[in-house]
Amino acid sequence: MPITMRQVGPCFAAEVEGLDLRKPLTSEEVAAVHDGMDRHAVLVFHDQRITDEEQLAFTRSLGDIEHSIGTSLRPLTDARLPTTFADVSNLDKDHKVFARDDRPRLFGLGNRLWHSDSSFKVVPAKYSLLSARSIPSKGGNTEYADMRAGYDALDDETKAEVEGLVCEHSQIFSRSILGFTDFSDEERERFKPVRQCLVRTHPVTKRRSLYLSSHAGGIVGWPVPEARSFLRDLVEHATQRQFVYAHKWSVGDLVMWDNRQTMHRARPFPANEPRDMRRTTLMGDGPTAEQAAA
Numbered sequence: 172m173p174i175t176m177r178q179v180g181p182c183f184a185a186e187v188e189g190l191d192l193r194k195p196l197t198s199e200e201v202a203a204v205h206d207g208m209d210r211h212a213v214l215v216f217h218d219q220r221i222t223d224e225e226q227l228a229f230t231r232s233l234g235d236i237e238h239s240i241g242t243s244l245r246p247l248t249d250a251r252l253p254t255t256f257a258d259v260s261n262l263d264k265d266h267k268v269f270a271r272d273d274r275p276r277l278f279g280l281g282n283r284l285w286h287s288d289s290s291f292k293v294v295p296a297k298y299s300l301l302s303a304r305s306i307p308s309k310g311g312n313t314e315y316a317d318m319r320a321g322y323d324a325l326d327d328e329t330k331a332e333v334e335g336l337v338c339e340h341s342q343i344f345s346r347s348i349l350g351f352t353d354f355s356d357e358e359r360e361r362f363k364p365v366r367q368c369l370v371r372t373h374p375v376t377k378r379r380s381l382y383l384s385s386h387a388g389g390i391v392g393w394p395v396p397e398a399r400s401f402l403r404d405l406v407e408h409a410t411q412r413q414f415v416y417a418h419k420w421s422v423g424d425l426v427m428w429d430n431r432q433t434m435h436r437a438r439p440f441p442a443n444e445p446r447d448m449r450r451t452t453l454m455g456d457g458p459t460a461e462q463a464a465a
């Protein structure tokens with residue numbers, strides 16, 4: 172069966188048909204998926220009732236996996252899933268919904284702000300693949316913003332201003348927006364800021380995009396309030412409705428997005444209902460900017 176991709180978003184996302192993610196991909200299928208990602212930046216696969224092993228095999232066929240180690244507040248001993256997954260569910264290792272005041276849960280609510288996965292790492296993520304195993308009765312959409320369209324729509328003066336700027340990203344910045352500021356010394360050290368270019372160029376299509384994220388809390392060489400108000404305006408610009416695709420989940424959906432070309436955010440849902448979403452992540456090719464001297 173040939174692979175088809177049909178655009179569903181206002182300007183980018185596409186639904187893919189003709190692939191069974193339970194089976195190994197041929198090299199032609201791998202190339203078609205990468206080509207679709209280069210073009211659409213968000214691909215939606217429906218009716219994929221995959222196991223963890225099948226999700227890992229599909230992810231590995233596209234590149235190297237990024238492990239989730241030290242990026243959340245939940246100790247590895249309490250993890251429900253191995254480090255090859257980012258567990259973005261609301262479930263503990265006994266598959267029970269987290270208490271409302273659970274500290275790692277509150278930290279994880281940062282996912283409801285616009286962000287790009289792992290922009291707080293020196294080598295940030297390339298693709299994320301999110302598989303819906305169980306979903307709440309309402310809410311819980313994931314929204315995606317096309318950062319290429321956001322860049323293209325900037326006026327010339329702003330395009331000149333963002334050129335060459337380097338931002339500082341940390342989970343401490345994104346969590347502090349929500350009033351989560353109570354970090355230990357060890358956590359502050361672990362989450363210390365990394366540098367990322369504000370404008371990225373896609374290695375294949377050469378399209379430029381704004382590399383924004385709620386983790387960005389400063390611009391190198393700028394006073395903090397000026398940097399944050401500038402970044403806030405850019406996020407507001409880049410997340411206008413005409414640049415956004417909202418995905419309403421069904422069980423069995425797998426959505427894959429390119430973190431280099433998009434931002435995303437999770438939308439609220441009833442806190443007492445299980446939402447089992449499992450993410451695998453592909454590593455990026457390298458740093459986007461030179462890091463500060465240690």
Ligand SMILES: [Fe+2]
Pocket residue numbers: 282286287288435
């Ligand atoms: Fe995310």
